[in-house]
Amino acid sequence: MAANEAPKSALSAKEAKKVEKLMKTEAKNEQKSIKRAIKDAGSSEKLFRKSRDAETQAMKKHQKAQSNEQEAAKALSKAKAEHEKYAADxxxxxxxxxxxxxxxxxxxxxxxxAKKHIDELRNQKTVNDQARSRQAAQLHGAA
Structure with a gap:
């Protein structure tokens, strides 16, 4: 056999065609699998981004709720102290x-x-004044 001659295939032309067709089908199927895997990965990435965004929103809501609870706790504490002060007052x-x-x-x-004592003293004075008047009249009348 000469060095520049192409080696003869061990397969017949019909068998070679079958193998070629089989290899094309395998390549086509592999390409479809890769395309499907890329599409699935894109869907997974989209779901991941959505869940990450939802988690971020949930964290913001959690922080806001925590902040509101702390403010309410401060206000409650202040109100309790004020109530206790007013209750003590x-x-x-x-x-x-x-x-x-x-x-x-x-x-x-x-x-x-004291009023009763004053009334008693006034009544006594009135009685005594009358008695003195009678005595004075008797003294002037007898004299």
Whole structure:
């Protein structure tokens, strides 16, 4: 055999055609598989981006809710402290009112007693004035 002659195929022309057709089909199927895999990867990437965006939104909502809860907790704490202060003020005012009422009652009793004593003294003076007038009249009349 000469060096520049093409080697003869061990397959017949019909068999070679079959093998060629089979190789073309395999290549075509591989290309379809690659195309399908790329399409599937694109869909997966799209789903990944959507889920990542949804997670980002959920994180923002979580942070906002956390911030709102902290602000509400501060406001609640402030309101509780203010309520406790006003409740203490009310308790002190009730105690002061009770003390003032008792003091008013005791001073009223003292005032009523003093008025009664004045009335008694006035009545006694009237009786004594009348008695003195009679004595004076008797003294002038007997003299």
């Amino acid at each position: 009310l308790a002190k005012a009730v105690e002061d009112l009770d003390i003032k009422k008792r003091h008013t009652l005791s001073t009223r009793e003292g005032y009523e007693k």
